[in-house]
Amino acid sequence: MNRKSASQIYIFMSFMMALGNSIMFTTSGIYHVSTLGLNPFELVLMGTVLELTVLIFEGITGVVADTYSRKISVIIGMFILGAGFAVEGSILWLHGLVSVISVFAWVVISQLLFGIGWTFVSGANTAWMVDEAGEEHAGAILMKSQRMSLIATLLGIACSVGLSAAAPNLTFLTGGILYAALGIALFFWMKETGFVRKGHASHESHFRRMLGTWLDGAGVVRRQPLLLAMIAVTLLSGAASEGYDRLWQSFLITGVGMPGLPVPIAVWFGVVSAAATLIGLIGVRLAEKKMDMGSRRAISAAMFWFTLIRIAAILSLAFATNFAWAIxxxxxxxAARSVSEPVYDTWLNMNLESQTRATVLSMVSQSDALGQTAGGPVVGWIGSRASVRASILTAGVLLLPVLGVFGRIARQKKGDQQRETPS
Structure with a gap:
């Protein structure tokens, strides 16, 4: 498969996934609270079920992608995701059909499908793209993919508002249809020519093959101290992001206070979401033009600065005393997160071997899920014991080790370049 075709398919895949996610999750709170009647504990437990599912299945599905096929893994994931979102959008109908299963139990089932489906896609989609397009082109493709995903997010926000006004469950039904349609499209369009299966003895069982692939991936991590350190600090990053993502809206409402204008809070957050997406889109476009995504040193330095900006902004929010400062x-x-995501993915793939790429990417994702599952509640507990401001401050502090790792990487790459430059 040629590089251009692989690039186009990967960008199309990312665009459609971002569109579906934006349609579903922009107004998901209205559906979960107003239509399904979930209470705060059930809302938190729903997220915990999702993260635990990802934590358990991520390593298994990553090994499947590396042992058998990235394409098959991605397509299976799309259909499972489509089924999960369709279930979530049909909960009231399903509850009426099978009343012995409670509404919340159906929510848990949908989250299990969501988590399992996502683990089949996560890691496998990027590993497929890098193998087909080449590692040297991956950075540029990931950056363009992020830009197109942000455009899809803007479109999805508008669609979500319109569909939710008609019927709140339509957003999830639409998302389920989009994911299923994407799975069908990829079945016909997606080719796999760059991936070479690892040789196995004919008498080996499927379990032994998958175990061997997992052990190979673990060996890659063990042989690269910086990659091992990155997986370790991803625990802290996951805890920080979970705490921040769950609490920044609450902090604006209760910690800083909303402006005294006759505008519903939902509208405020919709405007903030759209503005954040637009700024991220501008940032990604500038990074596309200015950054050398094929340079290990440039990418390492960029990750240091993006992490520093993100920490500074979170700490700034923790100390904000008025709405404008907080916003x-x-x-x-x-914006820092939007630009840093494709840069971080590029950095990871530059340090991975093709045969175990999806497995190691899944290990990183597992580390993030573990951090969110275990650390997020701790950050929330600090907020309940002290204040939401203290939780936001904690989230910023938890990212400091990540800054240290990227600083070390950037210094090492600079030193390597100096040694390689002839005097």
Missing amino acids: LSVLVVS
């Missing part, structure tokens, strides 16, 4: 901090956090 500016939120927008900077969002």
Whole structure:
């Protein structure tokens, strides 16, 4: 498969996934609270079920992708995701059909499907793209993919508002249809020519093959101290992001206070979400033009600065005393995250071997899920014992080790370049 075709398919895949996610999750709170009647504990437990599912299945599905096929893994994931979102959008109908299963139990089932489906896609989609397009082109493709995903997010926000006004469950039904349609499209369009299966003895069982692939991936991590350190600090990053994502809206409402204008809170947050997406889109476009995504040193240095900006913005939010200050901090956090995501993915793939790429990417995702599952509640507990401001401050502090790791990487890459440069 040629590089251009692989690039186009990957960008199309990312665009459609971002569109579906934006349609579903922009107004998901209205559906979960107003239509399904979930209480705060059930809302938190729903997220915990999702993260635990990802934590358990991520390593298994990553090994499947590396042992058998990235394409098959991605397509299976799309259909499972489509089924999960369709279930979530049909909960009231399903509850009426099978009343012995409670509404919340159906929510848990949908989250289990969501988590399992996502683990089949996560890691496998990027590993497929890098193998087909080449590692040297991956950075540029990931950056363009992020830009197109942000455009899809803007479109999805508008669609979500319109569909939710008609019927709140339509957003999830639409998302389920989009994911299923994407699975069908990929079945016909997606080719796999760059991936070479690892040789196995004919008498080996499927379990032994998958175990061997997992052990190979673990060996890659063990042989690269910086990659091992990155997986370790991803625990802290996951805890920080979970705490921040769950609490920044609450902090604006209760910690800083909303402006005294006759505008519903939902509208405020919709405007903030759209503004953050637009700023992120501008940031990604500038990074596309200015950054050398094929340079290990440039990418390492960029990750250091993006992490520093993100930490500074989160700490700024923690100390904000008025709405304008707080909103500016939120927008900077969002922009830094939008630009840093494709850069981080590029950095990871530059340090991975093709045969175990999906497995190691899944290990990183597992580390993030573990951090969110275990650390997020701790950050929330600090908020309940002290204040939401203290939780936001804790989230910023938890990212400091990540800054240290990227600083070390950037210094090492600079030193390597100096040694390689002839005097």
